[in-house]
Amino acid sequence: MTTKTAEIICIGTEILMGDIVNTNAAYIAKELTNLGITMYHQTVVGDNPKRLKESLELAFSRSDVVITTGGLGPTYDDLSKETIAAYFGRKLKMDEESLQSIVEYHQKLDIPMPENNKKQAMMPEGATIFPNPNGTAPGCAIEQDEKTAIMLPGPPREMAPMFDHFVVPFLLKNSGKVLLSHNLHFYGIGESLLETKLHELMEKSLNPTVAPYAKTGEVMVRVSAMARDAEEAERMMEPVIRQIEETAGEFLYGIDVGDLQTAAVRMLKTKGLEAATAESCTGGYVSKRLTDVNGSSSVFQCGVCTYSNEMKRQLLGVKEFTLQQYSAVSPQTAAEMAAGVRKLSGGDIGVAVTGNAGPEPSEGKPVGLVYIAVDSDWHKEVFEMNIDRRDENLRELIRYLASSRALYLLLKTAEEYPGNSEAAK
């Protein structure tokens, strides 16, 4: 991999004033890291040509590649291309292809094109142009005297696709390589323990790289390889992935699945099973996450939120005796809720959550105590969580972590289904 240095300059007064969070910097930084390009600086400046020029001069004094976002709009204070072209001693010229794209963009949306927008088709002479199918401002790049400037639009939904489709190949073009990755998703193991298990691999493997990403309540490890072509990249990654599976495979819940709910829905589909949810403290979070997944309707048709004891009895048939004897937050109640929603829906697996999301202890049950139950013909289980954390929004965190555990148990229960898909329905 090439050992270039890069830095990012994000241009935009709205970022300086805190009106928007700078997600572009994180996105680009992550992509550059995957490409093996080192970054030592990130800067934000306002829509001010003098300060932009100073930032550019400083940036090029210490980095090979400078990537800017913002300042490509049609108004008078959008001056990225002008400033950077001037730095390289180049003029701006009208690019006819870009102009045509901008005209067509407005035609398609059936809105008149303001005269200002023509400015967005003015490009530094000799620049590589990056099309923008999601907006009007094309991006561009200038390479000169061992330095590279890449100018990208500000809005993340325009910047990110342009980066993925055009900038990554551009950065790789001289190396004649492609970059491929696989995401390994882990649940039930903390980030520091996983990093300890994979430490040697992470330290020693330079290509492919092995990089951890913390998420709420779970960990992802990305394996990335740079190679001549896709087949070679896959061949390079395969033994590394196998080694990770041997080391921590019991916690690996999926590769390239995205999240627990997608993994659960896919497993249910594969096995031909249907699930139903009964929630108390999570309030609909589990069913919301399940239905985040496109196509979940073939494996999920019924979720209930029984937020009171009355509703637990009425909708799910939880016994009055159980509620009185053990209270709502108990393994007994959880088990009856799971069995009840399974019966109610006619599904194969019932999942139930009951707990105390805070802020106060309730009926003697501490904040963070949650029971999650699964009910099916081939497997029944109740799992107890004791979520003991400090967080500004502890209620949300407890509910999120409990819903993750519920989705995980659903995934595992479906995975263990002994029948075949034909027999299930």
Added chain:
Amino acid sequence: MTTKTAEIICIGTEILMGDIVNTNAAYIAKELTNLGITMYHQTVVGDNPKRLKESLELAFSRSDVVITTGGLGPTYDDLSKETIAAYFGRKLKMDEESLQSIVEYHQKLDIPMPENNKKQAMMPEGATIFPNPNGTAPGCAIEQDEKTAIMLPGPPREMAPMFDHFVVPFLLKNSGKVLLSHNLHFYGIGESLLETKLHELMEKSLNPTVAPYAKTGEVMVRVSAMARDAEEAERMMEPVIRQIEETAGEFLYGIDVGDLQTAAVRMLKTKGLEAATAESCTGGYVSKRLTDVNGSSSVFQCGVCTYSNEMKRQLLGVKEFTLQQYSAVSPQTAAEMAAGVRKLSGGDIGVAVTGNAGPEPSEGKPVGLVYIAVDSDWHKEVFEMNIDRRDENLRELIRYLASSRALYLLLKTAEEYPGNSEAAK
């Protein structure tokens, strides 16, 4: 207001590598803007003392106040205080009170205190110390030769409360003033139209300031006043708030309520009413948001997600004829779902959502078509949404916007309740 300049240096290799998004910069920038402090630069550097020193020197060459986040941890590469103290020619000294806090923090969590953590109690001589109830690293500030350095912890859940409780008063202390704000929440009006209506006020009112904040599907306007004391600040804000109410009051759904779900739950409590939810395409999002609100259990006990026609019939009594004739995504189905869940739960208001969240048209219904119904003795309504947007995660956006509209209709229906609280239950 004082016309100081400030800049932010966020220290952390994880930010440089794009592992986390830099929300601290946006948070601090927004707060500084409210305080009338101008910012022209934001920088990110890694955990590297040489580059931190260079960034500090550059920052102090052009700004009065430099705020850093990160680098206050217990490990060897946490060097913010050392580097900044050295810049000001000060030594670090053990602060006994901070040390005691750190010891107690570990005792409370019942975990042994690593020796490293003592480092976090070392403070620059003469620094103002900011306690950290949410973590182990206290923050601090040095004032010297007309320059101010403020050092804050990196984790947002530690930094933000410290900033609000200690840094804001610190920044205001010489001015002898306090800063107060009120958040005005608007729904049903777009950001640009609201800004047009309030344009003159926003331009002309310098103290109090009137600042808009875009949120997904709604807009917030913050009125902030700097004054000698709280009473004076309130007196200054009152006529401005009244003017905003006169201009755009029909869209104002609450002041300092936080969000639609909180406003809805508070209104239900005030009126002594109970609500129930029946959801299809939103999949539990409405009940999840309602139960986000602490205390919602007194106004909400039942939510169902009837993701299939079968469940709409079985749980809610939606007529087979209705589903056949009009399909699931119709005002008729929405109305029957709302009435059905109200009957099922025995509540006062039933809210139902049925629609097409995509990605494909379904039964002739386009993506983004959603019907939301409310059912109560005093008011019944079905609202049609046509969500026509482009977004990387359109499904999530459609579901979120539909759940917002459902919460808004619930709020308005509860507001219109003609009875009194005693008569309701």
